[in-house]
Every structure is written in structure tokens, then in C-alpha cells.
Amino acid sequence: MAHVSDAHEPQSLYELSWVDSPSCMLALDCNTGKFIDANPAAVKLSGYSRKELVGMSLIDLHPETERERVRSEILNVTRKPSSHSSGFHLQHKDGQSIPVTIWSSKSMAFDGRTVMCFAYRDIIERVKREHQLSAKNWSLSAFSSAALALGRAQSAEGLLQSICEALTKESVYALAWIGIAEDDPEKNVRIAAAAGSGIGYMDGLQVRWSEDDPMGRGPTGIGLRSGKVEIMNDVEVSESFAPWRVRARKNGIRSIATIPFPLEGGTRGVLMVYSVQPNAFEPEAIEVFEHLASELAYGLHALEQKKLLQAERQHLAKARVQLSEALSAMVTPIVTAMEMRDPYTTGHQSRVADIAYAIGREMGWSEERLQGLCVAAQVHDIGKISIPAEILTKPGKLSPAEREMIKGHSETGYTILKDIPFAWPVAEIVRQHHEKMDGSGYPLGLKADEILPEAKVLAVADIVEAMASYRPYRPGISLDIVLEHIEKEAGSLLDSEVVGICVDLFRKKHLVVSGWIRS
Numbered sequence: 001m002a003h004v005s006d007a008h009e010p011q012s013l014y015e016l017s018w019v020d021s022p023s024c025m026l027a028l029d030c031n032t033g034k035f036i037d038a039n040p041a042a043v044k045l046s047g048y049s050r051k052e053l054v055g056m057s058l059i060d061l062h063p064e065t066e067r068e069r070v071r072s073e074i075l076n077v078t079r080k081p082s083s084h085s086s087g088f089h090l091q092h093k094d095g096q097s098i099p100v101t102i103w104s105s106k107s108m109a110f111d112g113r114t115v116m117c118f119a120y121r122d123i124i125e126r127v128k129r130e131h132q133l134s135a136k137n138w139s140l141s142a143f144s145s146a147a148l149a150l151g152r153a154q155s156a157e158g159l160l161q162s163i164c165e166a167l168t169k170e171s172v173y174a175l176a177w178i179g180i181a182e183d184d185p186e187k188n189v190r191i192a193a194a195a196g197s198g199i200g201y202m203d204g205l206q207v208r209w210s211e212d213d214p215m216g217r218g219p220t221g222i223g224l225r226s227g228k229v230e231i232m233n234d235v236e237v238s239e240s241f242a243p244w245r246v247r248a249r250k251n252g253i254r255s256i257a258t259i260p261f262p263l264e265g266g267t268r269g270v271l272m273v274y275s276v277q278p279n280a281f282e283p284e285a286i287e288v289f290e291h292l293a294s295e296l297a298y299g300l301h302a303l304e305q306k307k308l309l310q311a312e313r314q315h316l317a318k319a320r321v322q323l324s325e326a327l328s329a330m331v332t333p334i335v336t337a338m339e340m341r342d343p344y345t346t347g348h349q350s351r352v353a354d355i356a357y358a359i360g361r362e363m364g365w366s367e368e369r370l371q372g373l374c375v376a377a378q379v380h381d382i383g384k385i386s387i388p389a390e391i392l393t394k395p396g397k398l399s400p401a402e403r404e405m406i407k408g409h410s411e412t413g414y415t416i417l418k419d420i421p422f423a424w425p426v427a428e429i430v431r432q433h434h435e436k437m438d439g440s441g442y443p444l445g446l447k448a449d450e451i452l453p454e455a456k457v458l459a460v461a462d463i464v465e466a467m468a469s470y471r472p473y474r475p476g477i478s479l480d481i482v483l484e485h486i487e488k489e490a491g492s493l494l495d496s497e498v499v500g501i502c503v504d505l506f507r508k509k510h511l512v513v514s515g516w517i518r519s
Helices: 013-019 040-046 064-075 124-152 156-168 219-226 239-250 283-341 348-362 367-378 382-386 400-407 409-417 426-432 453-468 479-489 496-507
Strands: 024-029 034-038 082-091 097-104 108-110 113-122 175-181 189-195 230-232 255-262 268-275
Touching (some): 175 219, 348 496, 367 426, 453 496
Antiparallel strands (some): 082 097, 175 189, 230 255
């Protein structure tokens, strides 16, 4: 093979292809494993002179991590031309790792030697384009995942973790973590969430944000102090990264992006993203990081407001329960006062409440709703407090005027109760408990669905208890007759569903009402 200098003019077609080839060309003596020649493109690509390349071995041109693959996949293939395009790099004299494709010839006899030729082609631009495309695709995917996390997050911790996972899942980035700048004397950075294949980097990690502390002069501290995005293209050549370099090497970290963001109350946060490749952060990815950091700050604020709102709602609910309990406790003395005026109906309202509660429970009502129903039942006749006692206890038939006075107790009860802040519509239930499904009831003449469900239940319970109970001026009516009576009124005057449930409670489930005296 002709040896040529940089100034030599090629004298043959073969020599021309060697000298002017854009590919790095190297000739290897298969017996010694050493190069015997290198073309000008090899000198340019490797950074070594031709004199330095001659006598070097093939594996000398590769990073140490690839040398075993070079031996097994390239040097052992000598019988036919082969191409090798997956994951090989030529190591430049200055230490730079250049992605390449490799072509090797079959071995041949030349000048008494067995020789192979190798052609290296620099594919760094292709790799960059592929990386850019991958970064763009990843950007769309990561932003979509992170946006979903922002929408679904139920807690600040869950939101932060979801963002880190979105950035590193099926991604070119090995690690993402989020830190919060603490306002303690040491100016520590609290690690709030982390995810990625390089999670081992986080074991025992100490980071601060004070410029006076060596642990605060790295990319995290710089970003938190400046409030600006910081990119460290290669941790191997950054002096400020020295405290973490060994840790980075163990986990293959080569480049870092720092994206700070403000939080409520002047607190500062930072999103840290790591790659195993130097110069890994394309502008498109940085744009995604910045947008996510902004959304992250907004999401944390929204979650904090939601937390405060929930706490306020719980406080109000507790206050409402306490108020309801206090108001409900007032019912007992009111009922007692009423029964003192009308001893013949002692216990009537409590028994009506028991029957109504049993019906409502069979209808599947919540305990809170049943409580409201019971309160209304306990005071459903409170309006009778305005009726003279002699009319309430009159043993004989009432006159039309007296009957009208009695009928007025529903409206009077509503007037008494309407301004009391019960948690349930107690006043309206009391007002409607004598309304009928066909509109023939009083005081408003409401029909069907115009009547509150609680009032429909109370109407049935009131009739059953009143008819079946013993009175000094008449004996109680047989329960069977009472039930037959409400069945006849079902659908026309009384609600059919409520009547059906009430009848079943007594006939099939044998409901027992405490203190009920019947003849």
C-alpha cells in the first residue's frame, strides 16, 4: 500500500480513493493487530497524526467500555466485508467520543501481510437529528403525561411525584427530582420527589442553596439563587460540580438542567433533570421544562387552596352539626311544654317520629336525612300551642269554627319554626304534613310532587299513630282497620309507596312502637 503525505499528489485511482475519501480509512496488519496506514480523513477525525496512528491497534480508537465489543464483533469478522452501525464511538485524541458507523473489509494478502481495511464514518450530525426528533417526541409525551398528572393530583406530594415520573418514563432522561428551598440556617434543599432509572444518585444526596456553602454552589443552588434556567452540559468539566462528580459517575450522569420556579409565600422550588449524555438538553426540552415548572407552581397553589377550602368546609360542617344538635336538643322541652297543655296526646309526637323514622329507613334515606325527619315529627303539632286547651281536650264533636282553628296549626307551626336555622327544612315539613296527594289538604292545597317526601312520610305516620292510639274520649282503633284505612287512601290522598312500606312494617316486620297504648 502506498504511503502518502498530506502534500502528496495521488498517482493512481486507488491512491485517489484513499487520499480523498471522506471516510476515515485505516489499514490493519491482521498478524500484529496494528495499523500500517491511515488516510487524511482518519487523521482529521481522530485528532492523531498519521505517524501516531501507525502502530496503534483498533481498540485504541474506542472508549474502554466498547473494546470488548470491538474484539468480538469487528476483529473476529475477517472472511467477508461487514458493516457495524449500532452504538460504536471513535475516541478522539482529546477524549471526545464521536458516534460512528464502521465498515470492515475481508482480510487479504498484501506485500506478504494479511491486511484488513476499516472505514469509519462520522454520524454525529445524524445522531443529533435523531436526538432532536426523539426530544421533540418525548416533549409531547412528557407534557401530556404531566398535564394529566396535574389534573388528577389529589395532594402536593402526589403531584410532584407524578411530574418526576412523567419526565423520566420511556425517556432520554435518567433522573428527575424536585427540591424545595428551606429557610433554615443551613439553607438546605428538601427533596420532595424523585424518579428515574438513575434514582441511585439520590441516595444520601445533600444539596444546599447558600452561596457560602460548597454544597450550595452546584447547579441546584445556582438556579435557586438566580431564578434562571441553568444548563450544565458536561459534569466532567465543571469545577462547581466537584462535590457530586463521583456520585454522578457511578450513575452515568453527564449533563443537568436546572429549572427554578416560585412558590407561595416567597418559597422557591427547583426541577432538576439529568441525562447520561453530555450536551443532552435541546431547546425544545428546556421549553417543556419551563412550562411544566410554571404549571407545577400553579398546581401546588391550587392544591393548597383546595386543602384550605376542605378544612373550611369541615369546620363549617362541624359547626353545622353542633348547631343542629343544639337545636334538636331544644325540641324536647318544646314537646314537653305542649304535652303539658294536652295531656291526652302525651307521647304522640315521639311515636309519630318512631314510625316515620322506620318508614324513611326502609326507603333507604341517609341517617342525616332521617334525623331531620325525626326533628320535624317531634314538633309537627307545635302550632297547636296557639289553640285553647279546652278545644284541644274537648271530648265531644268540634264546631266548624273550632275545626278551622285546629286546621290552622300547620301554618302556625311553620311561622314558629321558619326562622330557626335547622340543617333540614323542618318548618316546611311541619307546614305540609296535612297536604294530600290530590290537592285537597291544607294549608296550601299542594299536590303530589309539590309535597316534600318527608311531609308525605309524616302524614302517614301521623294518621296511623292518631287513629290507633287510645284517647280518654274514645278507644284506639284496631291496627288492622287503621292499615286498611290508609290503603284505601293510597294514591288519592296518601303517597302509595309510603303507605305500602308502612303496611309492610306492621304486618310483615311486626314493627313495635315504644309506649304505644292501644285498646
